[in-house]
Amino acid sequence: MTKLPPDENHDKESRARLDALLATAVDGIVIIDKMGLIQVYSPACEKLFGYSADEVVGRNVKMLMPAPYRQEHDGYIEHYRETREKRIIGIGREVVGQRKDGTTFPMYLSVGEGTFNGDSMFVGIIHDITQRRYQEHALREREARLSSILETVPDAIVIIDEVGLIESFSPAAERLFGYAFADVLGKNVKLLMPSPYRESHDSHMERYRKTGEKHIIGIGRIVVGQRRDGTTFPMELAVGEISVGQRRLFTGFIRDITERQGTERRLQELQSELLHVSRLSAMGQMASALAHELNQPLSAIMNYAKAARRTIDGIDDPQVERARELIDKAGAQTSRAGQIIRRLREFIEKGKSNQAFENLNRVVEEAIALALVGVAETNVKVTVDLEAGLPQVLIDKIQIQQVALNLIRNSIEAMQGGALRDLTISTRRENDEYALVSVRDTGAGLAPEVAANLFQPFMTTKEQGMGIGLSICRSIIEAHGGELWATPNEDAGVTFSFRIPVTDREEVDENG
Known part of the structure; x- marks a missing residue:
């Protein structure tokens, strides 16, 4: 190996260090002379711009710039040579670079000035900030979405x-x-x-x-x-x-939750009102049923009393006279009891409800809300299908809600223990004369002997039921001029339906 003179050894060592620096630097390094011609072009720049060192060394650095920087660059260099006024030298800033294929990318450029053999040279350190810009853009998008x-x-x-x-x-x-x-x-x-x-x-x-x-x-x-x-x-x-x-x-x-608490209070008030009306209806229905059932034995007692009176009429005895007097008193009290029962039935039958024109869909919606309180754990799938544009109906809102509430609750109870628990509540117009409400469940259905007497008083399938709920419901609907009935479903369960006549407001006004 030939031993180099000391200066040559020093120069070669310095060159090796520079080459190692250029080869390992992550950022691109470009060195230009005072005229803007490229003297040094690092491997990182080759990756960054797509040009090889042979393609750019000795050429103007503006080839790495897009417009308008390319057209302005020589003027900047000349202005600096004449005035020494620094615009980027010693100051890092974000600019745009252009690759060999014409595409551009954002980069952070730091420029420093030095001398070599008495002439100025400029070292540019180039950091690709494409990823940072992407992250900033993504961050701005996230912030915009969050905002x-x-x-x-x-x-x-x-x-x-x-x-x-x-x-x-x-x-x-x-x-x-x-x-x-x-x-x-x-x-x-x-x-x-x-x-x-x-x-x-x-x-x-x-x-x-x-x-x-x-x-x-x-x-x-x-x-x-x-x-x-x-x-x-x-x-x-x-x-x-x-x-x-x-x-x-x-x-x-x-x-x-101010509004929600108000709604809950309204539901509680409505539920209390429904409960009160339900109790009154139950009492009325029980009284009517009892009046009907007691009227027959009272008539029999009256007939027996009259027969006994005729039997002893021909007997002349002080004791018989006393018996005749007691029989007459018993007959009078029996007659009085019959009159009380007749008056009670007349009072119940003539009792008027508080009817007004109502939006049937809204009435049913409120009943659904009440009926579903506390049944979330039953896992019942509820489908509500209310036909839009139904005409208003002349009803006692509370009584109709009582009917709907009772039917919905019955359907929910009928599905307990079943694998399929689908409840469908619907309304629709029927033949331009009626509004129809249906409650369809997927329960066990009705046995024939139950279905035959479903709406009779004191008929129930519940262990603790009194059997007057459906009877009351039918009485309410019939009092509105409508009908209530049950239809077995083909697949499973029962559909309870009731129809209410659609009444013209003008007709109501004319009839007073």
């Missing part, structure tokens, strides 16, 4: 840090509490709470930080919120915990 969700989601969303300071406050939260985001940012979330929650909140947070014992996190519950104006409202609060780096954040999802 859109926060803008449109009806529930309020509040995010706090581990000491309870508010970091995010959705538009729904602004509307719900009356605060703007800027008003609550960085403030303790307890300002959204009335006493005594406000005073105890910080201690709850501190206890959770120390013990990890959860009181509300991961568990939804109903609490009370306080608006900016000091008014309070019931709300359903669900809190979740998330980790962001080394930080813990808590996200609260808040739903105003």
